[in-house]
Amino acid sequence: MKKKTARVICLAMAILMALMLALPYVARATAADDVERLQQELNEVKKKGEELEEKEEQQKSYRDNLKRQNDIIQAQIDALGTSIDQTKEQLAQKQAELDQKRRDIAQTDALFQERLRAMQVNRTSGLLSTLLAVNSFDELLTASTTLSRISVADTELLKxxxxxxxxxxxxxxxINAQLDQLQADLDAQNAKKQELAGNLQAVDASxxxxxxxxxxxxxxxxxLTREYNAARAAAQAEMSKPSDNPDFVGGAYGWPVPGFYNISSPYGWRILYGQRDFHTGIDISGGGRVIYGAGVTASLPGTVQTVVYGSRGYGYYVIVDHGGNNKTLYGHMSAIYVTPGQAVGQGETLGAVGSTGNSTxxxxxxxxxxxxxxxxxAPFLGR
Structure with a gap:
């Protein structure tokens, strides 16, 4: 019974020691994950801000265009209003002239009737009795047989x-037809203006x-910026802690992808997605050859500190601690073959080249x- 208890205690202590050894690596991986996650969220928020700014510019441009259309329509409405006023004046003048002409005709008709009555008195013609029987000026004009007996001067005047x-x-x-058309045009322009007003109101709401x-x-x-800066500082502090292996093993750094030596993007400032970006490492690509799946090897011997299977940033990546606060990072891998806390030798395979995370x-x-x-x-790799 005592032997069984001792075995259980030993097993528990072994598990506890393993957990304690793994804790630093878990903490570092978590800090790195937080930085990566927050960086991605911050990038998404910034992208959304750019999209909102672009949408705002589009809406403002649309609003300016609507205002220009509104100004044009208002000018047309003003012009139509002026034309309607002028046409109404012409119509009033024409109606006044027509009223005067009707009075002239009535006066001439009265004189003509007076002349006919005088002719009746003088018994000039028995036909005058018929002429006196007409009831209106229009009936008089249609009486062609009567007009033939009136003097030429009177006939021409009446005609x-x-x-x-x-x-x-x-x-x-x-003129009335012109006025109706102008009013119809004015109604149409007012309808357009009302529609524009609705569109402007919608744009303002947008x-x-x-x-x-x-x-x-x-x-x-x-x-997110505050959280990112805090997470970055925490990750940096975690990374800056003394290595579990305090002594740097030394030696020349080995090339991490044997057989593939093309550097597609060196260390330092570059243009990425149209913006200045500081590249914190080097990118090793196929240079026209298929590099996907090629083995990624440890540049120096050391201990695997961090293993992350991420979908953003570095994607799948590994950090190896070489002692003396010297570390290497291998990012965008398609597969990882090591685990945190595992000792690796120089040239030992860590994983395979891929394109995970933020990779083109x-x-x-x-x-x-x-x-x-x-x-x-580059200098450490002899490049």
Whole structure:
């Protein structure tokens, strides 16, 4: 019984020691994961901010275009209003002229009737009795047999007055038609203006929504920036802690992808996605050959500190601690063959080249970190 208890205690102590040894690696992996996660979230928030800004510019441009259309329509409405006023004045003038012409005709008709009555008194013609029986000026004009007996001067005068009256009535009808058309055009322009007013109101509402979204997004960006900076500082502090192996093993750094020596992106400033970006390592690519799946080997002997299967940033990556605060990072791998705490020798396979995380194609992102800072790997690799 005592032997069994002793075996249980020994097993428990062994498990506890293993957990204690793994804790630093778990803590470092968690800190690195937080930085990667927050960096990705921050990038997404910034991208959303850019999209909102672009949408705002589009809406403002649309609003300016609507305002220009509104100004054009208002000018047309003003012009139509002026034309309507002028046409109404013409119509009033024409109606006044027509009223005067009707009075002239009535006066001429009265004189003509007076002359006919005088002719009746003088018994000039028995036909005058018939003429006196007409009830209107129009009936008089249609009585051709009667007009033939009236003096030529009277006939021409009455004919001229009738023609002028007909012409004025035609002009009056034409002006009324013009007025109706102008009013229809004015109604159409007013309808367009009302539609534009509705569109402008919708754009203003959209801009208000965008402004609210921008404020919320800016608050998210500020919060994530604070969290990112804190996580980065925590990760940096974790990385800067003394190595579990305090003595640097030394020796020349080995090339991490044997057989593939093309550096597609060196250490330092570069343009990435149209923006300046500081590259913290080197990218080793196939240079026209298929590198995907090629073996990734430890540049120096050491202990696997971090293993992350990420979908962002470095993607699948491994950090190896070589002692003396010297570490190497291998990123964007397609597969990882080691575990945290595992001792590896120089040239030992850590995984396979891939394109996971923020990658534009199959390659290995390789970093050398000394005292928590990334340095240019090229001189250490003899490049």
């Amino acid at each position: 001229k007055l009738a023609e002028e009256k007909a012409e004025m009535e035609r002009q009056e009808a034409e 801009l208000s929504d965008i402004e609210a979204a921008q404020k919320a997004n800016a608050a998210d960006e500020a919060r 194609g199959p390659h290995l992102h390789f970093e050398i970190r000394q005292n928590g800072q990334q340095v240019d790997p």
